[in-house]
Amino acid sequence: MPIKVRIPTPLQKFTNGKTEVECAAKNISDLVDALEKDYPGMKERLSEGGKIRRFINIYVNDEDIRFVNKEETALKDGDNISIVPAIAGGQVKSEDGKLRRWEVRYGSC
Amino acid sequence: MLVISRTDLQSIIDHCNAGYPDEACGILAGRNGRVEKVYCMGNARPGPVSYEMDPEEQFRVMKGIRQAGLEMVGMFHSHPGGRAYPSSVDVEKAYWPGTQLPNYPEAVYVIVSLMDRDTPVVKGYTINEGSVQETVVSVI
Numbered sequence: 001m002p003i004k005v006r007i008p009t010p011l012q013k014f015t016n017g018k019t020e021v022e023c024a025a026k027n028i029s030d031l032v033d034a035l036e037k038d039y040p041g042m043k044e045r046l047s048e049g050g051k052i053r054r055f056i057n058i059y060v061n062d063e064d065i066r067f068v069n070k071e072e073t074a075l076k077d078g079d080n081i082s083i084v085p086a087i088a089g090g091q092v093k094s095e096d097g098k099l100r101r102w103e104v105r106y107g108s109c
Numbered sequence: 110m111l112v113i114s115r116t117d118l119q120s121i122i123d124h125c126n127a128g129y130p131d132e133a134c135g136i137l138a139g140r141n142g143r144v145e146k147v148y149c150m151g152n153a154r155p156g157p158v159s160y161e162m163d164p165e166e167q168f169r170v171m172k173g174i175r176q177a178g179l180e181m182v183g184m185f186h187s188h189p190g191g192r193a194y195p196s197s198v199d200v201e202k203a204y205w206p207g208t209q210l211p212n213y214p215e216a217v218y219v220i221v222s223l224m225d226r227d228t229p230v231v232k233g234y235t236i237n238e239g240s241v242q243e244t245v246v247s248v249i
Binding site: 090 | 136205212
C-alpha cells in the first residue's frame with residue numbers, strides 16, 4: 001500500500017489540482033525528493049537547505065514530525081501524510097528595533 | 110461574506126478578551142460562508158502583537174472539520190492594541206512561504222480589535238492574489 005500525501009491548496013497547482021497523491025519513500029527527506037520527481041517545484045516549496053520550511057507542519061498519520069525525527073522521520077507503506085501551513089500573524093520590527101504593528105490599507109497590500 | 114450568529118460572535122469576542130493583552134486566535138467551521146462552529150484555539154507564540162495557532166491543535170481541529178463534512182470558512186485573531194486590519198505580517202503569513210500562493214484562499218480572516226475594550230470591532234478580510242479585501246461579516 002503506497003504512502004498517501006494530502007496536498008494543501010497552495011501546492012495543488014504543482015499536482016495538477018490533485019488533493020491527494022501517492023508515493024514511496026523511506027523518510028520525510030525521501031518523500032520531498034519523491035514529490036519533486038513527480039511534481040517539479042514541490043521541493044523548493046517544502047524545504048530550504050534540506051530542512052522543512054518554518055511555518056509548514058508535516059504530520060505522519062497524527063504525529064508532528066518535529067516531535068518524532070524531523071526530516072529523518074521514518075515512513076512505511078500505508079502512512080498518511082498531511083502538509084499543513086501554519087496559521088499565524090504578528091508584528092515587524094522598525095528600524096529602531098522597537099516592535100510595532102504595520103497596517104495595510106484594505107484593497108491593496 | 111461571512112455569516113455568523115450573535116452567540117458565535119460573542120464566543121469569539123469572549124476568547125479574545127480572555128487572551129488580552131496577548132493576541133488570541135481560533136478557527137471558524139461551517140458551510141458556504143456560514144459559521145456553524147467556533148474553535149477557540151491556543152496561541153503557541155503568545156504576545157500582544159503575535160500569534161501562531163498551536164500546530165497540533167490546528168491539525169486536530171482541521172481534521173475534525175473535514176470528518177464532520179464541514180469546511181474551514183474562516184479564522185480569527187485579535188489585535189489587542191491595534192485596528193481591525195491585517196498587519197503586514199498577517200498578510201505575509203497568509204501565503205505559502207516565499208510565494209504569492211494563498212494558504213487558505215477560501216477562508217475569511219476575521220480580526221477583532223480590542224483597542225476600545227468596551228466596543229470591540231470585528232471585521233473580515235479575504236487575503237488572496239496579492240490583495241486584501243474587506244468582506245462583510247453578517248451577524249444574524
